[in-house]
Amino acid sequence: MTTQDTIIVAGVRWRSVQALWLRHAVALRRIWKVATTWYLIEPAIGLAAVGFGIGRLVEEVEGGMRYAVFVTPGIIIASAMIHAIFECSWGVFYRITGGFYETVLTAPVTVTELALGDVAWATTRAVLTTVSVGAVAVVFGWITSPWAVGMLLAAILVGMEIGAIGLIFAALSSNTHTLSLVFTVVATPLYFFSGSFFPIAVLPDILEPLAWVLPLTPGVHIAQGFARGQLALTHLWSALYMMGLTAVILPIAIRLLKRRLVT
Amino acid sequence: MIRGRDIVKHFGPTTAVDGVTFDVMKGETYGLLGPNGAGKTTLMRLLSALSPLTAGELVVAGLNVTRQGRAVRERLGVVTQQDGLDTDLTVRQNLEIYGYFSGLSRRESSQRAVEVLAFFGLSDRANDDIDHLSGGMKRRLAIARAFLMAPDVIILDEPTTGLDPQGRNLVWEKLAALKASGVTILMSTHYMEEAAALCDRIAIMHLGRILDEGTPEELIERHASTEVAQLRMVTEARAEVRAALAAAGYAWREAGATIHVPSRNGQRPQLPPMDGVRVTYRPGNLEDVFLAVAGRGLGEE
Structure with a gap:
């Protein structure tokens, strides 16, 4: 068979990454009706419940902001996180145990390329849910600044970083019991303690710095900055912090995946 | 097309492949015959560059598996034991x-x-959907996928294990067609019938080693007697039959409810008449070879 010219950069064959992304896109299109509930309906329910419900009880946050407006970027980023972590932990786990990855690796594909493709897809999922829930928030009137489009940048950073964390769990879990730790140990604490639902400043003094080093906190911070149209240097530091974490975690995840798949 | 020299593979303290040397010619169908744990799957994973060699050299289509893994995989089609189909996609989308x-x-x-x-x-x-296919169809699809890129070599790990007879026949039919197309095939199996029907040459593997190698006919001639007596009997008669065989000085092996007695010095086994025992004679086959060869291998341990 004649194949197209292959682009290999730093040992990474671009086609492999593209092909895994395409595979995920084709699989998503087959189940788009069900997928709508994950990407749109479920996070929109959460947004409505918190915004309309708790928003009624809480007078205002951070000097005059309506609670619903405060909480919107956090809920969007939390949803992005859930998508990224689910894809790269449970999704990858089942593709490993089902033998699909072993098959793909018999093509001219490497583990590194699979990891990059999965992180790329996790990032795509984070972006998709950010767009759909963001649209709902616009309808509710909780996002008004055109700067809010910049939340997509936060979603991309979250998708890559949290996706890399998810891969570590997929690589290390031999069964679904240990795999479920990804929710109890990572997703749930991040969901509640990353400044999505309340400003980190209201935490007790001991917890406050802890909350700031959590990997999702800078993502929420960036999203809030864009949603309000108020950007500062702290948002740049946050982005660099997330990129740094990703640059450390992803190679570790790839190493662990290799140990599992190439024995 | 495939050249393996002194291949060794360790998993921690376990030795899965223990010094294997073999060659597969272009267009040949080469079978690895052996029980579970013989090292067949490991050897095939080494070949597809999915697993690094501990020692030795392995060359596929002129490419070194250790140094040119990606290029090797471009020339190979691999069917793993668990099919490895993508259940989120349709049959066509898989390909x-x-x-x-x-x-x-x-x-x-x-x-x-x-x-x-x-x-x-x-x-x-x-x-x-993949889930709506029968086992035989899934296997055919997995073989179709391995054939998609018109590879130089197709590697099949136990292509018909777990299939019903009908599914197995259809897979055999397709493998025979592949073989006729001139592709080189390396397959593992623990079905003697499969090895005899499809393989040009067979390596008998046991405990990580190749114990012997040859065409099915050569192996049968070398290790199996020309004729084997098959004794079928009711369970109660078994002890009596064993005693009679021992007394007459015959070696035998038991498989399920049947006792197999190979010929001695080229002579068809002469057995005393026994009540409730039905005797039929059949030519020696690869099953007899494997037991003779692997039995000897075990004895050397």
């Missing part, structure tokens, strides 16, 4: 995505998928 992974354009990949589905008799299932 299309694999083709895209392998470097075809999306259009070429679709065209090729249509051709290969037709060849493997799966055209009318093209848009089905």
